[in-house]
Amino acid sequence: MTAFWFAALAVLLAGPAPAALARARWAWRVPRAALVLWQSVALAAVLATLGAGLSSLTLLFTEQPGLPFLARHGFAQTTLIGLGTAFVAVVTVRFWAVAALVAVRTRRRRRHHREMVDLLHRRDAAGAVDRALLGEAGARVLRVLTGPARVAYCVPGVGGNRVVISDAVLRELSPEEVGAVLAHEQAHLRARHDLVLEAFTVLHAAFPRVVSSRAALDTVRLLVEMLADDAARRRTGALPLARALVQLASAPGQGAGGPGELRVGADAVTRVRRLAEDRCGPQERRAPHRGLAAAAYAAAAGVLGVPTLAIAVPWISSSWRALAG
Amino acid sequence: MALGELERDVMDRLWGAGRPLTVREVHEQLAAHRKIAYTTVMTVLDRLAKKAVVRQEREGRAFRYSPVASREQMVADLMLDALGGVEAVDTRQAALVHFVGGVSPAEAAALREALDALSHPTAGGETTPA
Numbered sequence: 001m002t003a004f005w006f007a008a009l010a011v012l013l014a015g016p017a018p019a020a021l022a023r024a025r026w027a028w029r030v031p032r033a034a035l036v037l038w039q040s041v042a043l044a045a046v047l048a049t050l051g052a053g054l055s056s057l058t059l060l061f062t063e064q065p066g067l068p069f070l071a072r073h074g075f076a077q078t079t080l081i082g083l084g085t086a087f088v089a090v091v092t093v094r095f096w097a098v099a100a101l102v103a104v105r106t107r108r109r110r111r112h113h114r115e116m117v118d119l120l121h122r123r124d125a126a127g128a129v130d131r132a133l134l135g136e137a138g139a140r141v142l143r144v145l146t147g148p149a150r151v152a153y154c155v156p157g158v159g160g161n162r163v164v165i166s167d168a169v170l171r172e173l174s175p176e177e178v179g180a181v182l183a184h185e186q187a188h189l190r191a192r193h194d195l196v197l198e199a200f201t202v203l204h205a206a207f208p209r210v211v212s213s214r215a216a217l218d219t220v221r222l223l224v225e226m227l228a229d230d231a232a233r234r235r236t237g238a239l240p241l242a243r244a245l246v247q248l249a250s251a252p253g254q255g256a257g258g259p260g261e262l263r264v265g266a267d268a269v270t271r272v273r274r275l276a277e278d279r280c281g282p283q284e285r286r287a288p289h290r291g292l293a294a295a296a297y298a299a300a301a302g303v304l305g306v307p308t309l310a311i312a313v314p315w316i317s318s319s320w321r322a323l324a325g
Numbered sequence: 326m327a328l329g330e331l332e333r334d335v336m337d338r339l340w341g342a343g344r345p346l347t348v349r350e351v352h353e354q355l356a357a358h359r360k361i362a363y364t365t366v367m368t369v370l371d372r373l374a375k376k377a378v379v380r381q382e383r384e385g386r387a388f389r390y391s392p393v394a395s396r397e398q399m400v401a402d403l404m405l406d407a408l409g410g411v412e413a414v415d416t417r418q419a420a421l422v423h424f425v426g427g428v429s430p431a432e433a434a435a436l437r438e439a440l441d442a443l444s445h446p447t448a449g450g451e452t453t454p455a
Binding site: 108121155164 | 329330332333336376378396397399400401403404405406407408416417418419420421422423424425
């Protein structure tokens with residue numbers, strides 16, 4: 001019965017729960033709390049999946065000892081135990097194998113970028129960047145590339161943070177807009193958002209497509225961007241940030257056929273709209289947001305806590321009694 | 326002087342030379358502006374070779390060093406990897422965190438074009454990698 005409850009919970013947490021969370025607009029108002037809830041749902045889903053497999057193994061302890069294995073458990077139970085073992089083994093091995101693969105490939109790509117941006121950095125081009133806004137630490141990690149494309153990204157890593165920006169961005173954006181971009185990237189680095197993204201990348205890659213971890217990954221990425229947007233907005237205001245978003249997300253003019261229409265990524269549109277909405281009436285927002293955040297944190301605790309108390313604890317204690325008695 | 330800056334300086338000399346340089350030649354160029362040990366230059370060139378950004382070839386008893394690609398090509402390569410080189414969902418995507426995602430196919434194509442233009446007329450300037 002325990003296995004059934006765990007399996008039902010796993011299905012619920014892997015399917016409908018992320019789907020509903022991915023649609024939740026309230027999450028945009030409290031991105032930090034929403035991210036905590038996402039992580040808690042993901043962790044609970046993995047634990048429930050493992051619990052479903054593991055709980056079938058406790059059947060081993062529940063029957064009278066002394067008989068041969070098959071006779072003791074019967075055919076159905078033996079099959080269940082075998083399947084449970086195989087399931088847990090496959091899920092565990094696959095999860096850790098994918099985690100290792102992602103970690104290795106992610107760090108290799110980062111090392112490559114770190115080495116190359118250090119080598120190709122144009123010190124003279126970096127002179128135009130506002131030092132006051134960057135600060136000492138910001139100036140140390142800034143790398144400017146001179147090339148054909150407009151890029152703005154960060155390379156995270158302990159002791160090896162880099163903020164990379166191309167001279168095209170420096171030319172096309174105003175100093176405040178550049179400041180907003182840099183503040184945004186520095187927020188990513190400070191808060192180690194890359195770790196959250198890496199975890200959800202692993203979840204997405206480790207579990208089959210039927211499990212909706214793609215929506216999870218996309219939504220978590222958007223929430224992480226919103227968090228960094230909030231940090232940037234506190235430093236430079238919403239307007240330069242929104243302008244920078246629109247300029248960097250839109251495609252440049254398309255060849256000779258006149259200026260191409262403004263094409264902006266879906267996430268960028270969402271983020272710009274959110275910045276525009278939040279600009280009015282900061283006073284009236286405060287109270288409901290705090291309540292919303294508290295509710296999200298409570299839900300995060302509940303998602304992990306309730307199944308632990310309701311399913312895992314009775315299961316473990318009964319297994320323990322069976323094993324001891 | 327920071328190692329990174331020294332590496333950039335050495336690369337600039339190699340790019341500017343237009344032909345493979347020996348450690349001694351690089352050292353002579355650098356020593357004209359600052360105090361620097363011969364062994365330091367050797368170490369830097371060795372590090373650059375390990376990073377696979379310079380090619381090392383033996384000539385008699387000396388080694389000669391040349392960049393594996395032009396500066397412009399290296400930048401274009403790196404930008405391509407940062408922008409469009411990785412699929413939307415990939416095990417390496419968490420490596421970099423972009424200011425705004427979803428570069429248009431047009432921009433990725435323009436970048437690839439720029440890269441092609443850079444990488445094709447290599448007949449005159451650089452030797453092809455061994």
